[in-house]
Amino acid sequence: MAAATQVPGEGDDDASPRYRPGYELVAEQLLNYIEEQKLRAGDRLPTEQGLAQILGASRNVTREAVKVLAAIGRLSVRRGAGIFVAESTGGLVDDQLSHFRPTSMEHVLMLLDYRTVIESETARRAASLATPIEVRTVRECAESSLEAARAADGYAFARADAAFHDAVGAAAHNVFLRASVANVRRFASQSDVLLFHGDAPGSLEVAAGQHLAIAEAVAAGEADLATQLMVEHIATTQSQFERKIRDRLFNLDGRGTSGAPAQPPRSAGAADEPSSPETSAS
Structure with a gap:
């Protein structure tokens, strides 16, 4: 099960450890899975339960990862139809x-x-x-x-x-x-x-x-x-x-052994809003 994983604070002014929520790690794994399977825009993915089994994560953590990826426009969740790779606007x-x-x-x-x-x-x-x-x-x-x-x-x-x-x-x-x-x-x-x-x-x-x-x-x-x-x-x-x-x-392949899912970022409900107060200074 993907857990909130401790990450060393290498190179930071604050040397205290940091943690990455489990849903973030599973979201990464899910994007890698889409690429490895050569899925294209509009292709259907397995169910949440199926993805959880494939990724070795709990269903709750997988659900939060899907929400995050839907919020940033990478997945499309259609009620009663399933989870799909988000449609592109067209073109190679x-x-x-x-x-x-x-x-x-x-x-x-x-x-x-x-x-x-x-x-x-x-x-x-x-x-x-x-x-x-x-x-x-x-x-x-x-x-x-x-x-x-x-x-x-x-x-x-x-x-x-x-x-x-x-x-x-x-x-x-x-x-x-x-x-x-x-x-x-x-x-x-x-x-x-x-x-x-x-x-x-x-x-x-x-x-x-x-x-x-x-x-x-x-x-x-x-x-x-x-x-x-x-x-x-x-x-x-x-x-x-x-x-x-x-x-x-340093996340050891992004997999943990236990722990509850952290709350997803605020943007999980609105893809066009700033993702969190900790936005990158860009």
């Missing part, structure tokens, strides 16, 4: 991305590499093309993120963080770049749920300070500086993910 690329593994170092690094390419360019264009109203919006979102960080309000920070990056994307005056920013952050949020829930994130104030610096570079029309600052901002996020994934490797 979407089908390939349906196997994105939120806790895989390789996949997360590819995602962050892509994010660096996309968001550095949006920052460059925003600094060159932003209107006075767009500059004000970018700055206001950055200031809101700092206020939330100082108040230690993770939910408010998550909203301000998303608004800031969207505002920079809007100021780049390219709908495809803006949509790409939103899409890549959607995948990153899946990693947030499975890697950061219940754990202290990186410093929100540091991230908010980076937002402000980017906003000022955009306001000043300094395209090269805005690009550099955005690259550094995403590198900070990357270091957080790398640390969390390294810690995950």
Whole structure:
């Protein structure tokens, strides 16, 4: 049965052990199972009881894992019909991305590499093309993120963080770049749920300070500086993910022997809401 598993606090300022709820570990195993079985969007999975047997977990823990994966858009639960791999919006690329593994170092690094390419360019264009109203919006979102960080309000920070990056994307005056920013952050949020829930994130104030610096570079029309600052901002996020994934490797294959399921993240009821107060500082 997958239990809440202790994880060493390697590399943290706080050396106390951390624990990963059983449903998070089973959610990882379930995503791996989907990939190993080469299941595609729309394919039906076994019942909760069947999955519990396959994954070596209790039915209660398996149910919570299914809820989490449904909340982040990876599974679809249809009353009276069963559990399915969530439908993609169509196209080969979407089908390939349906196997994105939120806790895989390789996949997360590819995602962050892509994010660096996309968001550095949006920052460059925003600094060159932003209107006075767009500059004000970018700055206001950055200031809101700092206020939330100082108040230690993770939910408010998550909203301000998303608004800031969207505002920079809007100021780049390219709908495809803006949509790409939103899409890549959607995948990153899946990693947030499975890697950061219940754990202290990186410093929100540091991230908010980076937002402000980017906003000022955009306001000043300094395209090269805005690009550099955005690259550094995403590198900070990357270091957080790398640390969390390294810690995950100490989970002894993600399997425990006993224990009750922890409560799922708040996002289990609303996929489009920030996952938890411990959202990554991105």
